[in-house]
Amino acid sequence: MIKYDVIVIGGSAAGIPAGVTVRRHYPEKSVLLVRKEKQVQIPCGIPYIYGTVMSPQKNLIPDGVLTKNEIDLLIDEVTDIDRKKKEVYTKSGKTLFYDRLIIATGSEPSSIPIPGLDKENVFMVKKDVPYLEQMLEVMDGVKDLVIIGGGFIGVEFADECNKNRDINISIIEMLPHCLILGYDEFFCEKAEEILEEKGIKIYRKNRVNAILGNDKVSGIKLADGSELKADAVIVAVGARPNVEIAKKAGLDIGPTRAIKVDRFMRTSDSNIFTCGDCAESTSFFTGEPIPLMLASVATMEARVAGANLFGLKRENPGEIGVFATKVGDVALGSAGLTERKAKDIGYQVVTGEATTINRHPGGMPGMTNIFLKLVFNGKTGIILGAQVQGESSVGEIINALSACIQHRMTADDIAIFQCGTHPALTASPVAYQLTNAAESAIQKMIRERTRDRVPV
Amino acid sequence: MIKYDVIVIGGSAAGIPAGVTVRRHYPEKSVLLVRKEKQVQIPCGIPYIYGTVMSPQKNLIPDGVLTKNEIDLLIDEVTDIDRKKKEVYTKSGKTLFYDRLIIATGSEPSSIPIPGLDKENVFMVKKDVPYLEQMLEVMDGVKDLVIIGGGFIGVEFADECNKNRDINISIIEMLPHCLILGYDEFFCEKAEEILEEKGIKIYRKNRVNAILGNDKVSGIKLADGSELKADAVIVAVGARPNVEIAKKAGLDIGPTRAIKVDRFMRTSDSNIFTCGDCAESTSFFTGEPIPLMLASVATMEARVAGANLFGLKRENPGEIGVFATKVGDVALGSAGLTERKAKDIGYQVVTGEATTINRHPGGMPGMTNIFLKLVFNGKTGIILGAQVQGESSVGEIINALSACIQHRMTADDIAIFQCGTHPALTASPVAYQLTNAAESAIQKMIRERTRDRVPV
Numbered sequence: 005m006i007k008y009d010v011i012v013i014g015g016s017a018a019g020i021p022a023g024v025t026v027r028r029h030y031p032e033k034s035v036l037l038v039r040k041e042k043q044v045q046i047p048c049g050i051p052y053i054y055g056t057v058m059s060p061q062k063n064l065i066p067d068g069v070l071t072k073n074e075i076d077l078l079i080d081e082v083t084d085i086d087r088k089k090k091e092v093y094t095k096s097g098k099t100l101f102y103d104r105l106i107i108a109t110g111s112e113p114s115s116i117p118i119p120g121l122d123k124e125n126v127f128m129v130k131k132d133v134p135y136l137e138q139m140l141e142v143m144d145g146v147k148d149l150v151i152i153g154g155g156f157i158g159v160e161f162a163d164e165c166n167k168n169r170d171i172n173i174s175i176i177e178m179l180p181h182c183l184i185l186g187y188d189e190f191f192c193e194k195a196e197e198i199l200e201e202k203g204i205k206i207y208r209k210n211r212v213n214a215i216l217g218n219d220k221v222s223g224i225k226l227a228d229g230s231e232l233k234a235d236a237v238i239v240a241v242g243a244r245p246n247v248e249i250a251k252k253a254g255l256d257i258g259p260t261r262a263i264k265v266d267r268f269m270r271t272s273d274s275n276i277f278t279c280g281d282c283a284e285s286t287s288f289f290t291g292e293p294i295p296l297m298l299a300s301v302a303t304m305e306a307r308v309a310g311a312n313l314f315g316l317k318r319e320n321p322g323e324i325g326v327f328a329t330k331v332g333d334v335a336l337g338s339a340g341l342t343e344r345k346a347k348d349i350g351y352q353v354v355t356g357e358a359t360t361i362n363r364h365p366g367g368m369p370g371m372t373n374i375f376l377k378l379v380f381n382g383k384t385g386i387i388l389g390a391q392v393q394g395e396s397s398v399g400e401i402i403n404a405l406s407a408c409i410q411h412r413m414t415a416d417d418i419a420i421f422q423c424g425t426h427p428a429l430t431a432s433p434v435a436y437q438l439t440n441a442a443e444s445a446i447q448k449m450i451r452e453r454t455r456d457r458v459p460v
Numbered sequence: 461m462i463k464y465d466v467i468v469i470g471g472s473a474a475g476i477p478a479g480v481t482v483r484r485h486y487p488e489k490s491v492l493l494v495r496k497e498k499q500v501q502i503p504c505g506i507p508y509i510y511g512t513v514m515s516p517q518k519n520l521i522p523d524g525v526l527t528k529n530e531i532d533l534l535i536d537e538v539t540d541i542d543r544k545k546k547e548v549y550t551k552s553g554k555t556l557f558y559d560r561l562i563i564a565t566g567s568e569p570s571s572i573p574i575p576g577l578d579k580e581n582v583f584m585v586k587k588d589v590p591y592l593e594q595m596l597e598v599m600d601g602v603k604d605l606v607i608i609g610g611g612f613i614g615v616e617f618a619d620e621c622n623k624n625r626d627i628n629i630s631i632i633e634m635l636p637h638c639l640i641l642g643y644d645e646f647f648c649e650k651a652e653e654i655l656e657e658k659g660i661k662i663y664r665k666n667r668v669n670a671i672l673g674n675d676k677v678s679g680i681k682l683a684d685g686s687e688l689k690a691d692a693v694i695v696a697v698g699a700r701p702n703v704e705i706a707k708k709a710g711l712d713i714g715p716t717r718a719i720k721v722d723r724f725m726r727t728s729d730s731n732i733f734t735c736g737d738c739a740e741s742t743s744f745f746t747g748e749p750i751p752l753m754l755a756s757v758a759t760m761e762a763r764v765a766g767a768n769l770f771g772l773k774r775e776n777p778g779e780i781g782v783f784a785t786k787v788g789d790v791a792l793g794s795a796g797l798t799e800r801k802a803k804d805i806g807y808q809v810v811t812g813e814a815t816t817i818n819r820h821p822g823g824m825p826g827m828t829n830i831f832l833k834l835v836f837n838g839k840t841g842i843i844l845g846a847q848v849q850g851e852s853s854v855g856e857i858i859n860a861l862s863a864c865i866q867h868r869m870t871a872d873d874i875a876i877f878q879c880g881t882h883p884a885l886t887a888s889p890v891a892y893q894l895t896n897a898a899e900s901a902i903q904k905m906i907r908e909r910t911r912d913r914v915p916v
Contacts, residue, residue: 021890028903049821049883056884057823064821065890288878300881300889307876307895318876326880335885365505365520367513370852396826399885400856403894406878407863420763420774422744422862424782425756427505428512429791429855433756434477434521438859439763447484 007101008036010313011092012075013082013249014108015039016131017047017299018280018306020069022106025310027073029317036100037070038092040081045131048299051157053136054143055164060136085253087273104275104313107250107263108306111243111281111297116152120215125236129157144169146236150224151175152212153240154182156329159195161238162204163331174205174232176212176224186327188342188377191391198332243297245282258284260295267319269309277313279305288322288409289341289388290349296323326406328399337402340389340409343379354382354452356415356445362394364425364432370395376437378405378418380445382452385414392437397430404438415449418442463557464492466769467548468531469538469705470564471495472587473503473755474736474762476525478562481766483529485773492556493526494548496537501587504755507613509592510599511620516592541709543729560731560769563706563719564762567699567737567753572608576671581692585613600625602692606680607631608668609696610638612785615651617694618660619787630661630688632668632680642783644798644833647847654788699753701738714740716751723775725765733769735761744778744865745797745844746805752779782862784855793858796845796865799835810838810908812871812901818850820881820888826851832893834861834874836901838908841870848893853886860894871905874898 009030012023015037023037049063057063070077081095085105092100113128115121125146127139143149149165151158154177162173175182181192182199196206211227215237223233245262256264256272262284269277280302287294301323311317328337346353356378363371374394380387390405392398408418419442425433465486468479471493479493505519513519526533537551541561548556569584571577581602583595599605605621607614610633618629631638637648638655652662667683671693679689701718712728714720718740725733736758743750757779767773784793802809812834819827830850836843846861848854864874875898881889 017890025899028899029906031906046820046883046888048881049824052821052824052883056825057821062821062823065888069890298880300879300892303889303892303895304876304878307899311872311875318872320876324878326878328880328882328885330882330884335882337880339880364502365508365513365518367518368505368508369512396885397853397856399880399882400853400860402880403877403886404856404860404863406880407860407867407869410878411863411867411869413863413867416767416774419767420760420776421859422760422780422782422866423756424784424793424795424855424858424862425504426784426786426791426855427502427508428786429784429852430859432502432521433759434473434525436756436759439759443481443484443763450485450487 005099005101009033009103010035010106011100011102012037012106012108013092014110014280015041015044016065016108016110016280018108018110018302019106020065021303022108022279022306022310023075024069024073025307026313027075029311030314036076036078038078038080038082038094038100040079041132042079043133045133045136047131050129050131050136051160051164053140054161055167060133060140082249085249087253087276090275104277106309107271107276107278107282108280109246109249109282111245113239114242114244116212116239116241118212118214120217120221121239123215123217124220126215126221127236127238129238129240142236146171148233149173149236149238150232150234151238151240153177153242154206155185155240155242156183156327158240159183159199159331160329161240162199166202166204174207175199176207176210176226178209178211180209182206186338186342187336187391188344190377191336191393194334194393195331195336198334202332243281247282250278250282258293260284260293262295268312268316269305269320270312277309279309285323286320288324291322294323296325298325298327300326321410324406324409326402328402333395335394335396335398337392337398338390339402339406340387341379342389342391346379346388351388352382354380354445354448356380356441356443356448358437358441358444360431360435360437360440362397362431364427368427374431374437376441378441378445380415382449385416385449386412387415387418401437415442415445419446461555461557465489465559466491466562467556467558468493468562468564469548470566470736471497471500472521472564472566472736474564474566474758475562476521477759478564478735478762478766479531480525480529481763482769483531485767486770492532492534494534494536494538494550494556496535497588498535499589501589501592503587506585506587506592507616507620509596510617511623516589516596538705541705543709543732546731560733562765563727563732563734563738564736565702565705565738567701569695570698570700572668572695572697574668574670576673576677577695579671579673580676582671582677583692583694585694585696598692602627604689605629605692605694606688606690607694607696609633609698610662611641611696611698612639612783614696615639615655615787616785617696618655622658622660630663631655632663632666632682634665634667636665638662642794642798643792643847644800646833647792647849650790650849651787651792654790658788699737703738706734706738714749716740716749718751724768724772725761725776726768733765735765741779742776744780747778750779752781754781754783756782777866780862780865782858784858789851791850791852791854793848793854794846795858795862796843797835798845798847802835802844807844808838810836810901810904812836812897812899812904814893814897814900816887816891816893816896818853818887820883824883830887830893832897834897834901836871838905841872841905842868843871843874857893871898871901875902
């Protein structure tokens with residue numbers, strides 16, 4: 005019988021860092037990673053195959069990270085877990101014994117209940133190399149592309165497929181704006197404006213009722229009855245956790261249909277941990293289960309799970325949700341709660357805004373605008389969220405903001421944030437986005453208090 | 461008599477945000493800013509006049525920020541303060557009454573005790589438009605430039621003056637490396653390597669003993685007796701606080717020769733506040749006075765001082781020291797203590813390092829390496845410092861690190877940092893610099909503990 009101290013099921017953004025974390029924290033333990041894919045895609049890189057890197061082979065997570073960390077690799081599919089015997093069984097007939105198990109089986113693209121999904125040239129965004137290769141081949145001949153769903157993946161696919169191709173692209177989004185689950189209206193509208201300037205059509209508050217055509221897709225029918233021509237369709241309406249083997253093994257499943265976990269990323273079986281898209285996330289703010297599937301969340305959870313296997317070391321404080329995207333040349337970052345979401349939860353919200361330039365003086369090369377919006381709890385002054393628009397430094401600005409949220413900084417704390425600045429790299433310290441947006445919120449709070457003052 | 465609720469003396473990186481902060485927090489107060497310069501330079505932008513923006517007129521802080529915030533401006537020089545009468549007197553003969561006073565008189569370039577400093581074409585780095593204009597005119601004819609001092613300003617001047625000019629540049633640094641007060645050796649050597657590749661000569665552990673020439677500089681004499689040709693010299697050996705009027709007014713001066721302050725940025729007179737280069741900084745780590753003159757520090761102190769004028773609202777937790785520079789195409793950031801400095805203070809230090817690429821996959825445009833070093837207190841795991849090398853995103857990476865330091869995060873906290881990532885903007889979440897450098901330190905601490913274990 006093959007026996008390992010630790011078996012990790014799944015080899016993507018959760019499984020790999022989980023294995024590596026085990027190796028770092030428990031150098032003496034044997035670790036096996038079992039995954040079904042021969043090659044592993046960088047999940048967030050998938051849209052960029054279609055306009056920038058131009059091949060799934062250039063979007064691989066190399067196996068070198070496993071070899072370097074002395075993690076054995078088995079390409080096979082786990083079909084069952086026997087928790088009493090601490091054994092897993094694979095499709096090829098292997099029985100593997102574990103002392104600790106990490107389930108990192110990820111997610112599958114969600115589907116929609118409409119007719120015609122089985123037609124040729126209707127694609128889901130699967131993390132599967134041959135499938136993505138075939139999709140790339142097809143894409144090069146496409147004249148009319150319909151993307152169902154205007155979330156990150158839909159928007160990024162639209163922007164990428166539009167590069168170097170003579171193609172008409174339409175995005176169908178059932179909500180009032182693209183990206184509206186991640187950003188407030190201002191930022192969504194900016195993204196939509198850029199897409200529309202590039203000739204991409206956006207159908208808001210609309211739905212696809214049917215995919216038309218014989219064997220091959222020829223168009224789609226919208227809920228309002230109108231039809232659009234299409235020789236390819238991409239369905240990008242979210243993802244659902246892969247929890248089949250966990251369910252079969254009798255592990256508890258949470259309200260978001262992901263595997264239930266405690267703060268240590270333990271499942272209902274204390275020898276089995278889970279992380280990534282298949283594991284349930286908990287809001288940093290409300291403490292309630294939330295559906296949140298991001299590679300960066302997966303790696304954080306993996307670093308909690310992996311460190312805790314043989315003794316609890318780390319707690320997951322709840323997921324903040326930090327992400328960025330790029331539309332055209334504009335980068336958009338978001339961390340924590342949007343204003344809308346914060347109000348929905350029940351906070352009395354005060355926002356702070358700042359517009360600045362990312363260089364000082366403005367004549368320095370690469371000058372462009374940064375717009376930052378901060379969302380505060382108006383009662384306590386504690387930061388709840390942040391959204392930023394700018395150039396590529398947005399990718400790290402949003403991480404500075406994530407640190408502020410993780411530490412529940414108040415607007416006053418942020419107003420005296422100790423920033424570093426440089427003419428060629430950042431805004432001026434006098435006009436630094438973080439401090440100025442915080443001061444703008446404080447000013448509103450001061451005005452509010454003055455107005456509320458009851459005359460004696 | 462002219463009477464203001466608040467008078468701010470000085471109109472640069474401390475005076476402006478101090479005035480703006482007063483306006484934000486005390487909308488009903490009258491504010492006057494008195495400064496001697498007709499036009500104000502962006503202090504950190506000065507080196508970039510000489511190779512990039514090419515005019516001091518393109519490196520101005522516009523007065524619009526004062527107008528917009530209803531801050532009156534008087535161009536004049538304050539010569540005396542009468543603290544009992546709460547009056548200030550100006551060179552032009554004005555008497556101004558204040559209720560609260562903010563001294564933000566900044567610093568002057570330090571000099572060195574060598575002969576020949578008065579020769580023509582020997583320059584200090586003054587924040588003075590006509591002086592800088594004259595220096596720019598001269599620079600365009602210079603064949604041999606000697607820069608005395610290899611700190612930020614010296615290095616940035618060397619890199620800039622070298623652009624689009626047929627010029628020989630030498631830097632004379634008395635310490636073993638350029639930038640060594642801000643970075644550990646690895647980063648200093650990287651900066652030096654880039655400068656030397658561009659043909660800039662660096663004389664380490666060396667000093668200038670004399671400036672040679674008749675009326676005009678013709679060369680310099682080094683401490684080792686050798687001579688270098690020079691038709692211009694820039695002295696960039698630091699700065700000293702401008703505290704004359706504070707001294708005359710009898711305010712306490714601290715051990716670093718800056719104006720003594722408490723955590724609220726009050727001087728020894730509770731109606732007089734100070735901020736910026738003329739105010740004494742206190743180490744975030746040791747609580748002791750330190751000389752630290754940065755525009756970003758000035759703005760933070762100004763936001764503390766301005767908010768506290770009529771009731772204490774904010775405390776300065778001590779200065780961390782966060783900064784970045786760019787040498788060639790490489791950006792270098794530093795926050796908090798270097799490894800060397802931390803050891804000097806007496807910490808048992810553990811470092812963590814990570815090398816990664818700033819995109820995922822690597823084929824995304826703009827790909828380059830990031831190297832991050834974290835410095836931890838080995839006994840508590842709390843972060844003490846960080847240094848990073850990479851492209852322009854370093855300017856904001858160092859701010860995320862500043863947030864970690866401000867909140868005294870441990871290596872474990874940072875290992876599960878909730879980062880946001882994106883293929884076109886950042887490293888992969890699996891290889892994210894912050895988390896991986898923290899894990900690398902933790903691995904060392906685990907190994908250390910295992911080795912120290914006494915057998916029973």
